[in-house]
Amino acid sequence: MTIIVGLICDGSIILASDSQTSSGSSKRTDTNKISGVFFEGGDGALVAQSGNAELSSRAVEIFTNLAKATPINDYRKPAEVCEDTLRQLKQEVIRLNHWEDNRQFAHEYFQDPDNNFALMVAYYYGKEKPKPYIYILNFWPGIATRQYNYATMGCGATVAEFILNRSEIYNLDDSEAIITAIYTVEEVKKVDAFCGGDTKVGIISKKHGIRLSEGVRALALIKTTVDTISKYDQQTRAAWKAMMSTIITEAYTTFRKQYPKETEQNENE
Numbered sequence: 001m002t003i004i005v006g007l008i009c010d011g012s013i014i015l016a017s018d019s020q021t022s023s024g025s026s027k028r029t030d031t032n033k034i035s036g037v038f039f040e041g042g043d044g045a046l047v048a049q050s051g052n053a054e055l056s057s058r059a060v061e062i063f064t065n066l067a068k069a070t071p072i073n074d075y076r077k078p079a080e081v082c083e084d085t086l087r088q089l090k091q092e093v094i095r096l097n098h099w100e101d102n103r104q105f106a107h108e109y110f111q112d113p114d115n116n117f118a119l120m121v122a123y124y125y126g127k128e129k130p131k132p133y134i135y136i137l138n139f140w141p142g143i144a145t146r147q148y149n150y151a152t153m154g155c156g157a158t159v160a161e162f163i164l165n166r167s168e169i170y171n172l173d174d175s176e177a178i179i180t181a182i183y184t185v186e187e188v189k190k191v192d193a194f195c196g197g198d199t200k201v202g203i204i205s206k207k208h209g210i211r212l213s214e215g216v217r218a219l220a221l222i223k224t225t226v227d228t229i230s231k232y233d234q235q236t237r238a239a240w241k242a243m244m245s246t247i248i249t250e251a252y253t254t255f256r257k258q259y260p261k262e263t264e265q266n267e268n269e
Contacts, residue, residue, distance in 0.1 A: 002033060002050035003156030003188040003195045004120055007169050008132045008149055009177035012205040013122040015046050016181035018156075018189055019197030021053045029197030036202070036210040037064050037078075040071040044123070044210045045078045046202045050154035051117030055139065059089050059119060075125040079135040079144035082121050086142035110140045120153050122204055130206050156188035156195045163187055178203070182225045199226065 002021075007014040017033040034048045037060075047063060049056035063085040070081055090110060093099075099106045109115055118138045124130035134151045135144040150169045152160040163184045172180060178201060185199045199222055201213040213222055 002154035003160055003185055003192065004033065004048045004050050004151075004153040005160050005164065005181050005184050006048070006120055006122055006134045006147065006151040006153075007164070007172070007177045007181050008134060009169065009172045009174055011207065012174045012177065012203055013046065013124075013132050013134065014174075014177045014181045015048050015120065015122055015202040016178075016185045017048055017050075017154075017200050018185055018195045019200055020195060022194065031197070032200060034200055034202035034212065035060055035064070036204075036212060037067045039067045039078070039081075040069055043072045044204060046122045046204050046210060047082075048120040048122075048153070048202070049117060050120075051139070052115050053117075055089065055115060056117035056119065058092075059085050059117070059139075062088055063119070063121075072123070072125060075131070075133065076144075077125075078121050078123050079133070079137075079146075082119055082135065082137050083142055083144050085119075086137060086139060089139075090142070116140060118153050120151060124204065124206055154195070156192040159188045159191055160184050174203075174205070178221070179225055182222055183229055186226055186229050198222070 002018060004015065004017045015034050019031045019033065020027065020029045021031045031053070033050065034046060037045045037047050039045070045067070047060055049060055063082060066081050066085060066088075067078070070077065072078060074080075090106070093109065094103070094106045097105070116139050118136060120134065120136050121144075122132070122134045124132055134147040136147055136151055136153055137144045150164045152164065164180075167180055169177065169180070181201065182199050185195075189195045189199075201218065201222060203211045205211075211218070213219060
């Protein structure tokens, strides 16, 4: 299982993920779920994977090979290559299992939740004023859906949506967006046991292309951010509790003023 977040900010697209994968009773916490992919002509994209690790890893491999021979000549081209990737993977599964004459087996396999996975692809298109794009595709049905401002994927997506919905992503600069992405993944890991391991980051920008969190500087930034989040955890909880107390007090005060009779009756009961 996984948490992937994607943020579109001023000049860059930020992807962040956990690094935990499970297979049966075994678990790994060192998986790289964000990869750089290059198309014919040198244009790049980031692709992140969640769900069934075996199928999603094969999908990224196919996507990488298809991209090498494909120029980005349309705003939706990388997303279409992803769609072709999932189509090719399904055909490969059918061929390997000799399901050509019985597509019902394939249909059931593709719709089994244990075999499902998703890809998030992020890139820029345009020469003079490149525009950012994020698409998400599920193995079934395999259609690329465009996301705006931010995107979440994986079992921790609901918690991540809750956090990012309050973050005004469109107003963040690159540095703020990186910290926000790391913070979101770290918070999801606290409440979802299926998400864990080190937080990883991938960045694609108009000026600098693709950067992954593999260098010393990038790893140090992630560690520093995680340590700082931990340092202020108690203060964050206290601030949240104080805010909720304020909301509760104001809500009851307003209610009693607007509905004095109902309030008196309820208190007597």
